[in-house]
Amino acid sequence: MQAEIRMERLDKEKQEEINQMKIRFYVNISHELRTPLTLIIAPLQELLNRISGHWEHEQLLYIQRNTSRLLHLVNQLMDFRRAELGIFELRVVYSNAYKRVLNSFLNYESLAKRKDIDYNFYTELQDENVLFDENYLDLIVNNLLSNAFKYTEVGESITVKLYIENDDLVLQVADTGIGIPAEKQKKVFERFYQLENGREGSGIGLSLVHRLVELHHGRIALQSEVGKGSVFSIYLPQNKSVYAQEELLDGSEDIRKQRVYSTNAHDVYIGDEEKPDEENVTDVEGGKRGTILIVEDNKELRKYLVNSMADLFNLLEAENGQKAVELLKEQEVDLIITDVMMPVMDGVKLCKWVKQNLRTCHIPVYMLSAKADVKYQLEGLHVGADDYIAKPFSLEILRAKILNALRTRYRIFERYSNTTEVEPEKLTNNTMDEELLRKAIAIVEKNMDNVEFSTEQFAREMNMSRSNLHLKLKAITGKSAIDFIHKIRFNRACQLLKEGKYSVSEISFMVGYNTPSYFAARFKKYIGCLPTEYGKK
Template sequence: LTLINGPLEAIQEEDIPEAKKKKYISVIVENTKRLLELTGQLLDFQKIGANKLSMKFESVDITALLKGIVARFEVTFNLNNKELILILLEEEVWAAVDKEAITKIVSNLLNNALKYATKHIQVELEKDEFYFTIRVISDGNKIPEEVSQYIFEPFYQMEKGEMPKNGVGIGLSLARSLASLHKGTLSLDTTYEKENVFVLTVPLNKGGISLQNSKVVQKDIVELDEETSVETDMHGYTLLLVEDNESMLTFISERLRESFTVETAKNGAEAIEVLKSSHVDLIISDIMMPVMNGYQLCKEVKSDLELSHIPVIFLTAKNDIDSKINGLKYGAEAYVEKPFSFGYLKEQVLSLLNNRRREREAFSKRPFFSVDNMQMNKADEEFMNKVIRIIEDNLTDDNFGVEKMADILCMSRSSLLRKIKTIFNLSPLDFIRLIRLKKAAEYIQEGKYRIGDICYMVGINSPSYFSKLFLKQFGMTPKDFEKQYQSGRQAVVPQDIRNTDVINDADK
């Protein structure tokens, strides 16, 4: 914190040369990373103590993993005039492990070597029938044999004369705990005379994995090209940011305003007042707040028919699994953990808004895309299906409109207008017309009625106007739509069955 605060104070001074400012900022960035890393270790340590750290075992190429870890450290070692050597087997080594946990163990050992080694560090990978072993060998002050076990205890630190660098004393303890969760071991081999040698041994667990020609299976990889990348200037959308920490509120809102229109509130109660007076497309809320917390705010929003369609993102330091489950129970659409990447938060917002937009377009342009296929909460889904049933019950009434529908629903005209507009981006009149056209598409697909009759069945009294509306909505005329479905049916129905149908129709 001192190494973050010090450069910040220096930057605040006037007439700082640009080169020096960049140097200060790089110091801040590096020490912020270090602070986040330390915080992560403390949280992992706490989870292990509470038996709440879950491991995700998967088939991992240990050879490739080790190469990647060492490559990330090489530049830093070179800058510190220290040599880092990696010795691997000729064959690949595969094992069932938690990839992130093994990365943390090896990274801790390399961080220690970086701090305490004099010149040379060597990383070796070996395996036998049942285990793989990673050794990290470094020169420098030899750790006395009598303290070789204590160094793995939480918060243990050696005397300054023995180990000259500062530390917290949690890294090796965490690393050993992660090794134990793999049913493996992490120890200091004291048989070496001059070097410090840390030995990690982990079962291959061949029975728990299946290898397919030693190929790495890639999963959950998404590449955004120019065609699929999302629009980043979306000032037409309004976000509500709810955060009681004023500095955090100011920082996040300023960044969001680069792309969106932003309203702010310092607790849930203030947020409710904003929602009553302003149109909001998405809410980003902290959880721990005075007056009304994030859970209570989310519950209020999702239980209010006029607000329940608004997506909620929780932005919070409460990152344990119980808090995430609670957030989903209250109806939140996403959960972003502090400390967070602003880029990730922005992409999460864009993803939710763009998914909503694509669903609206699909509902409008695809005749058989239903409300049930849209990502909306249960209350909104039930309400909109009720609205559609009411429209369908009044299809033949060409005078059926917004007032009549609002009366049946016991809602004000303005509330109904706002609800349909926010969910489908349509006026109630346009929505009624869309449902008429969707029902017409169903009748055409059934093949029981003539198109000239269908337009009257859905409350449109002009066949030419009906054809024009249908073409504009679905991109083809009713006749072309009918031909498409008739050809589709003929393609899958055998000749003898079609003849039977003709006979049956003639008999009727």
């Protein structure tokens, strides 16, 4: 008897070891698959946007569906491994569960239409805030819906319900699919278990759901009958005492931090990506196109990114962080896109150098990486990365993000141009630039009535070369060093004109202009009217 128990235990341990080996193997190859998947998915979407022929379009859609299936498997493996390692830290908060579930529900609408499935969502919680972890719920809903669509035939139905029962938030996903035999129902939550029905699947999705529900201190129930379908019910506790203190967010904390935990909560969905509005954005700052530096050691991906964005931006490229640093010492750049894992100098070290260097600290840095784990994302964000994008990524979304970043910057320049005020906290996004701008303002104000104050003296007092001062002020304000001096002086002139105590001639000398006529001409150029007219307003 003891020998049998010992053999059972050894068999169980051996099976567990095999499962762990499977997970490690699949997770390792999952990392390697992300870059080639990017080089398939991104150009494929470009082709779909351009191809008009029906047959060609259908073939490309077939490729896209199967590529997305592979991506879904990769992401499931990554998420499952994170759940196993306890990386999915639970953070519950009172929030609108209806909106979270609806977002995932809508992602499957096109699939429901394609399979002619009667697809419905019922809830009375539209306006109620309930207690749950947003990231957990996204993953749970996505995996349950993915499972339901996998086993539900054309013309059948899938129904999602969300409600409160006793002291639990209940999420229910019901289908009229093939159903699960009674003797198999306990096994469907085991890792790598697949029903013997010839359907494709990884055997990970339901196991991941089960693990996430456990971590959420909840429970999962299954009702199923062969030929009639299945009902999966998730119960998430609403009593705050169930959760540890560190698992509760008070609402003032930044919930967005949770977003780094998941590889991709909605990766199974193949949607028609909305094309960003690219009109009137290629020419910025008086006809100058934004300059993007792409740092990527994979030559194919680097060339693909360069070719795909050449219509919008000026592109520079480097094969590693060290090459990028050398280039940044010589070139003006508006935004950097960098891989994380690279030889010589990786993306994290490059980002740290950029953000700690006065010449470059204003430049946004977007990290692209096959490493989607939370620790890598946080490492990048902690050294100052402005965004962290996991491979494979959508080229159109990347382009849209870059365009939005450049738009935001140039709108700040426009506001700066249309006001006499210079407000460092509104013009900068880091302390180094803010301190530099405050120092620059103080130096100009100290030399307010100095008619011989030049950009050379300005640079000396800033402990910078004249060219570096020009480039830095241009990057922060969109204007040159001499324009910056004029702006500070005209701001002071406007204040003096409003006071009405001094003549235009007196004010011109007080703000550093040796002739009233030159002062009046420059004033009109910057302010839009003569000093005498401004004083009368």
